[in-house]
Amino acid sequence: MRVAATTLVAAREVREAARSRWFVLTAACFLVLSLALSLLGLAGARRAGLAGFDRTTASVLNLMLVFVPLVTLSLGGLGIAGELEDQSLSMLLAQPVTRAEVYAGKYVGLLAAVWAAILAGFGATGIVVGTTAGGDVRAFCGVVALALLLAAATLAVGTLLSVALRARARVVGAAFAVWLLLVYVSDLGTIGLAVARSLAPGQVFVLALLNPVQQARVLGTLALTDRLDVLGPVGMFGLDRFGAAGLVAVLGAALLALAVVPLAAGYALFRKMVVP
Amino acid sequence: MIEALDLRLAIDGRPILDGVSFHVARGESVALVGANGSGKTSILRCLLGLVPFAGRAVIDGHDVVGEPVAARARLGYVPQKAAFGDVRAGEALRFAARLRGAGAGGIPGLLQLVGLAAHAEARVRTFSGGMQQRLALAVALLGDPPLLLLDEPSAGLDQEGQELLVGIVARLRTGRRTLLLASHRREEVGALTDRVLRVDGGRLVPGAERCAQVIALEKRRGGRS
Numbered sequence: 001m002r003v004a005a006t007t008l009v010a011a012r013e014v015r016e017a018a019r020s021r022w023f024v025l026t027a028a029c030f031l032v033l034s035l036a037l038s039l040l041g042l043a044g045a046r047r048a049g050l051a052g053f054d055r056t057t058a059s060v061l062n063l064m065l066v067f068v069p070l071v072t073l074s075l076g077g078l079g080i081a082g083e084l085e086d087q088s089l090s091m092l093l094a095q096p097v098t099r100a101e102v103y104a105g106k107y108v109g110l111l112a113a114v115w116a117a118i119l120a121g122f123g124a125t126g127i128v129v130g131t132t133a134g135g136d137v138r139a140f141c142g143v144v145a146l147a148l149l150l151a152a153a154t155l156a157v158g159t160l161l162s163v164a165l166r167a168r169a170r171v172v173g174a175a176f177a178v179w180l181l182l183v184y185v186s187d188l189g190t191i192g193l194a195v196a197r198s199l200a201p202g203q204v205f206v207l208a209l210l211n212p213v214q215q216a217r218v219l220g221t222l223a224l225t226d227r228l229d230v231l232g233p234v235g236m237f238g239l240d241r242f243g244a245a246g247l248v249a250v251l252g253a254a255l256l257a258l259a260v261v262p263l264a265a266g267y268a269l270f271r272k273m274v275v276p
Numbered sequence: 277m278i279e280a281l282d283l284r285l286a287i288d289g290r291p292i293l294d295g296v297s298f299h300v301a302r303g304e305s306v307a308l309v310g311a312n313g314s315g316k317t318s319i320l321r322c323l324l325g326l327v328p329f330a331g332r333a334v335i336d337g338h339d340v341v342g343e344p345v346a347a348r349a350r351l352g353y354v355p356q357k358a359a360f361g362d363v364r365a366g367e368a369l370r371f372a373a374r375l376r377g378a379g380a381g382g383i384p385g386l387l388q389l390v391g392l393a394a395h396a397e398a399r400v401r402t403f404s405g406g407m408q409q410r411l412a413l414a415v416a417l418l419g420d421p422p423l424l425l426l427d428e429p430s431a432g433l434d435q436e437g438q439e440l441l442v443g444i445v446a447r448l449r450t451g452r453r454t455l456l457l458a459s460h461r462r463e464e465v466g467a468l469t470d471r472v473l474r475v476d477g478g479r480l481v482p483g484a485e486r487c488a489q490v491i492a493l494e495k496r497r498g499g500r501s
Contacts, residue, residue, distance in 0.1 A: 002345075008374055019362055088359040091412070094324050095375045096349035274287055275326040 005101040006108065009092075013109025014116075017075065026071045027117035033067075034060055034121040038128050056129045057140045060122065061220040064147045065213055066183055069154040072114055073179050076158020077171040079106050080270065085168050090275045103270050107159055107263060114151045122147065142223035146216050149252070153212040153259040154182070160266040163273065182213040190214075201237040208234040212258045215251045222248060277302040277423055277454040279334040283322050285478075292318045293329070294478045302336075302422070305455040307465040310475035316458035317356070319475065320427050323456075324353060335423060349376065351423040352416025356431050358408045365403070365411055366396040369418065378419035386414040390444060406437030413444060424448070426457045430464060442467050 017023045037059040080103075083089035092102060122144045130137070158175060165171045181189075190207050193199060199207075208214045218235040222244065238247040278300040285293040293315050300306045308316040322329045325340045325348070333340040338347040360368045369383045387393045390410035400408060409429055416424060426445065430438040442464055449455065449468065459465050465472060474481040 012371055086359045087357060088361045090326055093326055094353040095372060096345045097375055098344055272328050
């Protein structure tokens with residue numbers, strides 16, 4: 001795979017994402033909500049005597065867990081399916097470029113665009129909080145890094161949906177369903193399954209490892225506190241079993257795996273795809 | 277220049293091509309003719325590596341599957357319906373030029389050639405169908421590839437658009453440039469090609485290879501092609 005060709009495709013993706021109204025709108029919403037949360041958090045923190053970064057990080061963590069999968073699943077989903085539908089993919093693949101370069105370039109370009117939006121949102125928040133209050137900067141930076149990793153994982157899932165379903169309408173529906181599943185339904189499903197099947201804590205932990213949002217939630221909470229009642233059952237089990245550093249390593253590795261596995265599965269489909 | 281050996285293609289279990297073999301020499305202009313759905317476009321898609329096929333396709337000595345970059349660097353492609361996404365014409369050309377390692381120096385000349393010099397910074401989505409096809413031709417000519425693959429390039433264009441596009445391609449015919457055109461328009465085939473391969477049901481029709489000028493003559497006399 002040639003780096004120059006991959007970079008060219010990636011740069012084109014960044015430009016197209018910047019022109020996408022949906023992407024610009026969600027990135028702007030993330031920026032505005034991050035700033036609003038940090039300002040509200042600061043106002044509350046002053047009254048409660050809390051440090052600024054801690055409170056803001058907790059607020060932005062929850063925002064990030066909802067927004068990042070929403071943006072990346074839809075953006076990744078539309079990436080290849082959109083070009084397949086308008087037939088611009090065949091013109092791209094008719095150029096002297098390999099499918100691996102196109103696939104990697106599209107993923108890297110979209111990821112760069114999402115990362116830029118995340119860093120803009122968190123950066124603005126960091127500047128506001130950093131200049132007006134103190135607190136644990138490391139925890140804040142940890143959550144930023146976590147948002148970038150979560151974006152990589154959920155964008156990979158979106159890309160897999162795009163290659164597997166191949167049509168805009170199907171991909172948008174599936175991306176929304178997966179978002180609901182990861183962000184809201186998964187927790188309820190895991191609890192229901194645990195109760196109905198009397199699952200052991202270890203089994204519940206393994207189920208949680210399949211959901212990147214759940215992993216990010218535990219990792220983000222762990223960056224803020226190691227209080228067991230805040231971490232929830234998955235975090236409690238993991239902390240008890242692996243210790244704090246071990247739990248970070250296990251969940252971080254699982255999150256990375258959830259970026260690599262869907263991406264590889266998507267490429268396996270894309271390599272053999274019939275391009276109209 | 278083009279060597280197609282026993283091309284076989286099935287999509288979702290449905291056979292599309294069934295053992296297509298042909299050879300196009302350097303400098304030749306050849307037409308693939310046949311009814312809609314006969315397999316003309318699928319042959320081009322095999323040569324471009326856009327579909328997973330059985331058999332072997334070689335472009336200027338480079339296997340389409342084994343050396344896709346080298347093979348596609350030697351050809352330019354104009355599809356039936358060009359699509360560029362939400363970009364400006366110049367941007368689409370600069371992107372393709374960089375992918376082809378062609379440099380941007382030739383872009384103004386190509387825009388001039390296809391009659392789009394005044395539209396370099398216009399958004400492609402505002403272009404008419406004919407303008408988009410001419411832009412696709414400019415993209416295909418970046419780096420001056422020795423082979424042009426044209427897939428019904430004037431389909432869907434009005435008479436004026438068809439004549440304009442065919443006129444430009446006709447001027448591009450030189451001794452060293454090879455042309456493979458998929459079309460069912462006899463005027464286009466007669467104007468642009470020297471030899472015709474008839475495709476029917478995913479196969480080349482044996483003995484149906486004819487001089488394109490004969491087809492054009494038949495057309496003028498009202499005969500069947």
